[in-house]
Amino acid sequence: MRLQLSDEDVAFRQEMREFFTTKIPQSIRDKVAARRELSRDDIVASQQAMNAAGIAVPNWPVEWGGKDWTPLQRHIWHEEMQLANVMPPLAFNASMVGPVIAAFGSQEIKERFLAKTANLDIWWSQGFSEPDAGSDLASLRTTAVREGDEYVVNGQKTWTTLGQYGDWIFMLVRTDPEAKKQAGISFLLIDMTSPGVTVRPIELIDGSFEVNEVFFDNVRVPVDNLVGEENKGWDYAKFLLGNERVGVAPVGSVKRSLATAKEYAKTAGPGGTSLLDDPMFASQFTDLENELLALELTALRVVAHSADGKPHPASSVLKLRGTELQQAVTELWVDMGGPASLASGAGEESDIPDWNKVSTPTYLNFRKASIYGGSNEVQRQIIAGTILGLRG
């Protein structure tokens, strides 16, 4: 047992800190700090800066741009990024479709896609969820019927995050309607400019447009765009969802957000007094800091034990508690604002500070955190079933 990082890891941490605080445009990092929405260009610029330095997709195989980092180093990379207000590489590219193509795709498909995926020259969208499916992913109904060298795809996907920016979409489609639920599903890549693909943005309760419905009406897709084998898509999806759970705890970004809130709190009381002089606020900050410490340390323990890249079952703890704390911090921001938190739509002429304006939309928006990407109910099920062996 040892607390200290190795000299090598200390140096690595320093290198990352240096990189993220100097090589990512300050203007983009300021936007993240102020919790304003990033444009597509901002996100691309961030990722390309990382990719230029060879650190956008460290989790990929080295031959496709990955790094032979230890799990701890990958964790440090991820934390330092968030502490520096840097947006992580687009998950759909870096954590989802990239690793699937690298693991299961043909050489041809790897060459077609991986470099562009790492560099965000292709913006990927995710086509997994369907209406009426919820957490029951395998009940999907979008079909892909083989006709010669093409699949004809019909159906509808939903909750496609940032689908409005998407160039390509990776899909789970049903290729064998006779097979039982999980069997008969394939993993297919579709050019979103194909005729018959329609993207409809869904407005969220905070007024933002970040998820979409995507409709497929007789979309013709070359069979070359199939990843791996036909009807094996469920296996690839499980692989993907497993990766998704690694690094799911937004520790660094929540730490940064709480630290910033604490700074603002110092003048957010009536007449510019410090809210930290209010024992209830001070206790809440202290408690959240302690809970975040526990979460961060748990993430480190998980990292230290994730040997072969497979997700540690305790990853569910990170997702569950991580989103709870994330939501608690967004709520604290609103509470700090008091009535100023109402002024979400206030313009330039307003006397309300900018941070008050974004607080409540952010709070409302982050209600999603405990729903998307495996709801907290699903995480509890995983913990109860996989870790505690409690199966109904």
Add this chain to the structure above:
Amino acid sequence: MRLQLSDEDVAFRQEMREFFTTKIPQSIRDKVAARRELSRDDIVASQQAMNAAGIAVPNWPVEWGGKDWTPLQRHIWHEEMQLANVMPPLAFNASMVGPVIAAFGSQEIKERFLAKTANLDIWWSQGFSEPDAGSDLASLRTTAVREGDEYVVNGQKTWTTLGQYGDWIFMLVRTDPEAKKQAGISFLLIDMTSPGVTVRPIELIDGSFEVNEVFFDNVRVPVDNLVGEENKGWDYAKFLLGNERVGVAPVGSVKRSLATAKEYAKTAGPGGTSLLDDPMFASQFTDLENELLALELTALRVVAHSADGKPHPASSVLKLRGTELQQAVTELWVDMGGPASLASGAGEESDIPDWNKVSTPTYLNFRKASIYGGSNEVQRQIIAGTILGLRG
């Protein structure tokens, strides 16, 4: 809508307050206030004082000693009793077996039992729960086999509260082994001095002995001791459990306990300072007071709507939240004590105040409150199913 009590109810409240604070021996009320265990004699003396005044069993039919009170008056009676640190009449007698006998018993059985039951000349125990049944009461296995003018009873009951004091026990027994679960159950009265009845006290985690196992080994019971009809016992039990849920919220006693805690808190800080100057304690007291107010008002609403003596479905809210608050207050007492809360076994020579000595045993003991008498899980099931119509 009106806040004020009617003049009549104000007078009634005054009358009750007067009675409970002057006619029940102070020494017994002091014991309750100090949360010390009452002896059997204390409990009998309390109830007999009430019965002498004709107010021990107001919920019974008037001809058997009941009062024609409104539900609100019954509520006031119950609250004033608790605020005055008076132990309510023994529930097994007053709320359970008495009403069942009055409603379903023969004239003969009423005459044999009701007056003595009201006066606690007979101390009743409850023989419903069995080992391995938990909340699934109807799965009971104790049998009563008819042999001539007698039933022969064999089996085991458990969680029999204060069974060590019991003269008689009212039982659910299986009289028709062929019938389905709820059918085939009868309601039988058994003299606990009968040969073959054995009471074994169960020690609880706080070191107290208040529940018991009761064993029945070929106990011969006259058929005259059957209440109502054979195999109709489940109906009577449902009637009884319904009554049990009326007035389940221990509002008055928790209010009294919280008020007393607040008083002690004023000198319980280091060196005799006030813990109420600690904003965290002050907030917690304030919050608990507010929650208790909400509970009390909800009890009043339920009372105002319980027309025919049937339990309002929102009774489950009272049991659920009432026990949560009860437990929260017992925990607060422990927290107020700090390290002095360890000194549960300290004797006369100790410098630790008596209230510290009883705090933690009380806290541990009251973990039962959310388990017994319909666990809080059962209450949630009732709310979800009966009120919200959510049935799996």
Add this chain to the structure above:
Amino acid sequence: MDFTLDAEQVALRDAVRGLLGKSYDSTETRRAVTKQDPGWDEKTWSQLAEMGALGLPFAEADGGMGAGPVEVSIVAEEIGRVIAPEPYVEAVVLAGGLVAAVGSDEQRAEILGALSEGTLVPVFAHNEPGQRYSESAAGVTATRSGDGWTLTGVKEPVIGGARADLLIVSAAVDSGVGLFLVQPDASGLTRDGYATFEGGRAARIGLADTPAIALGDGGDQSAAIATVIAEAQIAYGHESLGAMQTALELTTEYLKTRKQFGVPLATFQALTFRAADMYVELELARSTVTWATLVLLDGGDALEAASRAKLQVSKAGRHIGKEAIQLHGGIGMTAEYSVGHFTSRLTAIDHTLGDGRHHLARLAETLEDHEFIEPLP
């Protein structure tokens, strides 16, 4: 002690429910209304006036209906059930309440009459940037000027401030906090309106030597302000009750009808138990808020009652608002579906006139004044 509505009150409730149920028959209808300024429906407002709902708390001599806090609470609760965006609490309870409390005979008759008829919408301009939930006024000062006054400073956010026909502005005077009537087109006045996250409207009101008339005698009105704010807090409590009730109904309906893994969600006890906990929170809040209205009716301590109600509603509203979305899952996050709007509105009310934390602190100051709370006098 009686917690039931009488026949007339039931009739009022049904009438308001009928009207608002038509005006806001779907999420789409409400969204269409809240997307356009003024953020609410003038026709619905007129209909509320015709029905007498806008004049309920005011004396008949002032053009009102001579009803009381119970009738107001009925309307507020119905507003909440469909989260109607009309500024009922803001104009009637808060602004109207101040006029009724301190206005001269003339001011009362003129303003409350027009308000009751639906032809004049007054709002209370009280919040100031950087002052959180302060009940005093530090950022706007009033100066005598001839027979009248001038005001200088900034009020923000002022709910409904952009559409208002009349502003009632709190301002620092020598003796404390005064109240002033300001015309929206008065000189030196600027107003910049904007939408709030739940579909409401607020504004920044800038005042620069803006002419104003004292509401009442121009002296310290702190006590009246505190009382009227308490009345509004309690009315907001009822609005929240309505919203929580609908959020719970939407959630239980969803659990009953929505299937996952081939069975209704209501099969999953982990979900239905959470719905049960929502019900518990709602009923406890309902008890406290209803009690607070009865305290007003009884002439009891309005400030204490309001804080108790607001605290309970704050906790219940957060719990129910969050759980309603979570138990819906993804659909609950979308603006096209209804439930999220209820969560939004509950959040907005929570942060209007003091959230739970604020009222807990206020109540904590009086903790040692009583042995325990006696709810019935």
Add this chain to the structure above:
Amino acid sequence: MDFTLDAEQVALRDAVRGLLGKSYDSTETRRAVTKQDPGWDEKTWSQLAEMGALGLPFAEADGGMGAGPVEVSIVAEEIGRVIAPEPYVEAVVLAGGLVAAVGSDEQRAEILGALSEGTLVPVFAHNEPGQRYSESAAGVTATRSGDGWTLTGVKEPVIGGARADLLIVSAAVDSGVGLFLVQPDASGLTRDGYATFEGGRAARIGLADTPAIALGDGGDQSAAIATVIAEAQIAYGHESLGAMQTALELTTEYLKTRKQFGVPLATFQALTFRAADMYVELELARSTVTWATLVLLDGGDALEAASRAKLQVSKAGRHIGKEAIQLHGGIGMTAEYSVGHFTSRLTAIDHTLGDGRHHLARLAETLEDHEFIEPLP
């Protein structure tokens, strides 16, 4: 950064687990031991000594094993797994720790040697009636008397005080808080022992001009006391981890095997989800407590680390202790069954050396000293 035990540490854990598993193989065995004074098993204590467990943290020169906080944490956690009543943290970490920190060469060799061998049980007499979790000493004063000192006052509750072979008493001296060695049979000393609710033992120690010898130089030992208390707080954290782990295991086992309505309780998602939440709390507490031990190893800020660990354990221990009983139902309330004893012990530890509330307040004082917490130096 490494959170894993090395081979020697694993061997220590297995050895202690083997020993304690035999000593406390059932609830009945433990109850038999705790019902009789001194409330623990002298034979088990001797075996722990033979194994070297009692001398772990002490220098070899003082008769110890020269190991460190990690090894101590391993023993404490095993103690907690079976809630062994032996006063390990009390005698070794707390009393022994004070001697190691401030004792003279002679005192260290004499006391720590005998402690390590299991022949002398010292305890720290520090709590005072009415002083809550104070780290100073107000109720006992030390007065110089010839070469030595005399002490007057009351210490209570002193955990293990009745059985102790040597009392280390904190007392007010001119320069602050001094530490003194007092023989249990010293003149003017009275001790009244009693059982504590979880099966432990405590005592009132009365001192009246009782002769004492200074531990160390007789000056202010506040800093050393604070540090050693922090070490004990962290060790208690490990004891709690062990107890929480077993409470969770008992609960999951019960849910798997116990049937109700004809099916195992594990069928009810409302119950299994709550077990999942217990696991979450346990793992988060485990991370923090383990980190705190590594901070000790690294020579970091012991007081901060201890408060962070104690706060997290307090919350987790309450949650897990309550839920473990609730998910068991009635059987969980009985002394014959195991789980309630774990809840009792967790409650006792929580209120020893500061509960979560106390440590939260302590940490809040340093809230503005850092931007955020950096756990790895």
